Structures are given as C-alpha cells and as structure tokens.
Amino acid sequence: MRISYDFIVAGAGSMGSATAYYLAKQGFRVLAIDQFDPPHDQGSHAGQSRIIRKAYFEHPDYVPLLHRSYELWKAFEEEIGERIYYETGIVYFGDASHPTLAGVRSSAKLYDVKLEVLDPQRSSVEFPEFNLPASFQTLVEPEAGFVRPEFAIGKYLTEAKRLGARLLVNERVLSWTSGPDGVSATTDKGVHYGGKLILTAGSWMKKLVSPLDRHLRVTRQTLAWVSPKDPDAFALGNFPCWFIEDPQLGMFYGFPILPYESFGGPIGLKIASHRPGETVDPDAVDRKTLAEEQQAIQTVLSKYFHDAGQEIITLKTCLYTYSPDENFIIDILPDTYKRVVVAAGFSGHGFKFVPVVGELLSQLATGKAPTLKTDFLGMSRLHCSD
Ligand SMILES: Cc1cc2nc3c(=O)[nH]c(=O)nc-3n(C[C@H](O)[C@H](O)[C@H](O)COP(=O)(O)OP(=O)(O)OC[C@H]3O[C@@H](n4cnc5c(N)ncnc54)[C@H](O)[C@@H]3O)c2cc1C
The missing domain is CATH 3.50.50.60 (FAD/NAD(P)-binding domain)
Incomplete structure (x- = not known):
C-alpha cells in the first residue's frame, strides 16, 4: 500500500x-x-447560528467537554483574529418539573455553572418580549449564547x-x-x-x-426566520437566545436578529423546533416545509411572544442524526x-x-x-x- x-x-x-x-x-x-x-x-x-451553553440538560458528563470547548473556541478566535462565539445569555422557560429545566438546574449545580432562577415578575421585566404563563419557571444562563457554524x-x-x-x-x-x-x-x-x-x-x-x-436515524428539521414589527427589541445586544418547553408541542428555541452587514442572511428572528422531524434518506431529502411545521412555529410565536410577528420570511431544512440515546x-x-x-x-x-x-x-x-x-x-x- x-x-x-x-x-x-x-x-x-x-x-x-x-x-x-x-x-x-x-x-x-x-x-x-x-x-x-x-x-x-x-x-x-x-443556518447561521448554533446555541452554546454549559448547564447541559442532556447529560451532566458533557459539562467538562463544554468547558474545554469554550477554551478551544476562544483560542481559535485569538488565532484567526475573528469572532465566532457571541455571549447573549440563554433563557429557559417551562414547567419547573419538566426534565429539561430540572436537567439545566442539576448540571449547573453539579458543575457550578452560573444560573439564575427568576420569579415571574422579574422575568416579565427582564424579558418583556415574551408572554409566558405564570406557572412557567425562568432560568437564565448568562455565560451562553451562539456560535457561527x-x-x-x-x-x-x-x-x-x-x-x-x-x-x-x-x-x-x-x-x-x-x-x-x-x-x-x-x-x-x-x-x-x-x-x-x-x-x-x-x-x-x-x-x-x-x-x-x-x-442512526436521520431526520429533517425546519428552521424559520420571521419579521417582528419592532426588530430592534429582538436585535443582537437587546435579546437573548431562548428555549421554551411547550407541554404539547415540545421544545422550541431561537436567537436574536443578527445584523446583515456582519452575518449575511437570512434576515429576521430565527426560531426552530427541537423535536424530531420526519425520518429521511440524506440523499433524497424533500426540502419543502410541511404546513404543520409552519403551523407549529406560528402557534409558538403567537402563544409565547407579545409581538414577534407571524410572517415567515425564510424557511430552511437541516438534518439531525440521532443515536439511540x-x-x-x-x-x-x-x-x-x-x-x-x-x-x-x-x-x-x-x-x-x-x-x-x-x-x-x-x-x-x-x-x-x-x-x-x-x-x-x-x-x-x-x-x-x-
Ligand atoms: C436545524 C439544526 C439546528 C441545530 N442547532 C444546534 C444548536 O443550536 N447547537 C448545537 O450545538 N448543535 C446544533 N445542531 C447540531 C449540529 O449542527 C450538528 O450536530 C453538527 O453540525 C453535526 O456535525 P457533523 O460533522 O456530524 O455533520 P456535517 O456538518 O453535516 O458534516 C458532515 C460532512 O460529511 C460530508 N460527507 C458525508 N458523506 C460523505 C462521503 N461519503 N464522502 C465525503 N463526504 C461526505 C458531508 O457533505 C458533510 O459536509 C443543529 C443541527 C440542525 C440540523
């Protein structure tokens, strides 16, 4: 050879x-x-952005890997003289007993990750763009944000x-x-x-x-960008990354609006569902968004935001590859x-x-x-x- x-x-x-x-x-x-x-x-x-966080609800053993990942992102940024990580903070909303919120709290406790629990009144003052049921807990992880894939x-x-x-x-x-x-x-x-x-x-x-x-199971995931009436309220610097656990629709998440001049498109407020989409063959993906996927996004927008808009301006499809656990x-x-x-x-x-x-x-x-x-x-x- x-x-x-x-x-x-x-x-x-x-x-x-x-x-x-x-x-x-x-x-x-x-x-x-x-x-x-x-x-x-x-x-x-x-899709422009990926969430990065340390209070890892998926499995606490990821936290040491995340500490190292943060160090290495920083070292690489220094080496190339460009920014990849943006610290917007992340806010998690949902029922306090939901495994996601419980997992965030327990990983944070185990590994001493900074995490704040806000009462509903403070949550509505700090995050006025959201419209949440009083029963939801608000958790804030300040040392989190997004990276640019x-x-x-x-x-x-x-x-x-x-x-x-x-x-x-x-x-x-x-x-x-x-x-x-x-x-x-x-x-x-x-x-x-x-x-x-x-x-x-x-x-x-x-x-x-x-x-x-x-x-391995490959699924088709939909990302949407919408156009709020007051984009400034949702702009990078004014608005965090977020997760919402909806009791019926599952987990949704999103990002601030990123300025076109430094990030390129798509323009708008990005929102996506984290629940598994349709199982697909990666060589034959139908990238047309299903009506029910759009409907679920619009339901979350109207249910949990005061004024994020309903008009979807861009849709994209991306693939998840699930392992059994x-x-x-x-x-x-x-x-x-x-x-x-x-x-x-x-x-x-x-x-x-x-x-x-x-x-x-x-x-x-x-x-x-x-x-x-x-x-x-x-x-x-x-x-x-x-
Ligand atoms: C919609 C969406 C949202 C996500 N959000 C987040 C998030 O917020 N935070 C987070 O941490 N992660 C997120 N992820 C997950 C993350 O993006 C993926 O886990 C990660 O990109 C997977 O990397 P990969 O290298 O396995 O796949 P890819 O980045 O897809 O790389 C695989 C590469 O292999 C190439 N390839 C495949 N077969 C062959 C072949 N036979 N010969 C040559 N080349 C081949 C492909 O062309 C491709 O370039 C998200 C994923 C999606 C789809």
Missing part, C-alpha cells in the same frame, strides 16, 4: 473540519475529503490548508478498507491511501459504517486494526462541541489517551455485534 497521508478525514463539515485542523496543526499529513464544498446547506451545519467551518478548513492539509471537495467516499499496514478510501474520483481514517460524515455515517446503520458516538471502530475512528450521532446538539470533538478525534487517531472522560460516548453501549 502506497501511504500518502498520515490521516484521511472523510467528511469535512463540522467535526471533520476541526479534526483536520487539529491534526494539521501537529504537523501530520492530512487529507480531508467532502462530497460537497463545505460549508454547505445539505447536511447538519447550515458556516463561518467556523470555513475558518477551520482555511487554517487546516494553511497548515499543510489537502482538501478535496465535490468528491464522495464510496467505501474504505483497513488493514495491518494502513487504510484506503475509494471515492468517485480515485483511491487514497493513509495511515488512519477518521469518519465524520454526519448524516451519511449510516451509509459508510455498516455497524452503525441500524443505530441521543448521546454522541465517538470511538475507535472495532476490527479495524485501530486504524478507523468514528464520530456520529450528534443528535441535534453537536455544534457547540466542534473544537473539543476535533481535539478528541485527533487524540484517538494519534493513539493518545483522551484528556477528558468520554466513556459515555463509546460504541460498546450500542452492542453493535448483537
């Missing part, structure tokens, strides 16, 4: 771009391959290339092999040989890694001579972790022990051979 690269990264989106960067930074020969030209809007990273991916890839990585775009990995001497990745344009392979193919991981096939899958793939590392199943909450996942994948690929506890993300919990 003629080895040309130390590492081949298949999928150069969110996780792959950061992995290529961390490996290139260590001086390795890196090839990153993507079937599209990232950043793009066919996978899981489109497309911008960050573009920067990771630019930096990885500057550090010597090779990026091949519009080239699809069709299959791969792993043997005692190295790995190969066969694409629609040729065959590439490397020492190790990192598979970060997002919603296409089902198709590239057969043991994961039955464990909605925790990430990050591991060395068994029976590959320890030459293949997988990162999959980010279950709609992975972007905030991009730098720490990139660092972690580079540690696994280079044979170093991970510096943070990640057992809960391992493949053994899936019983792939059963």
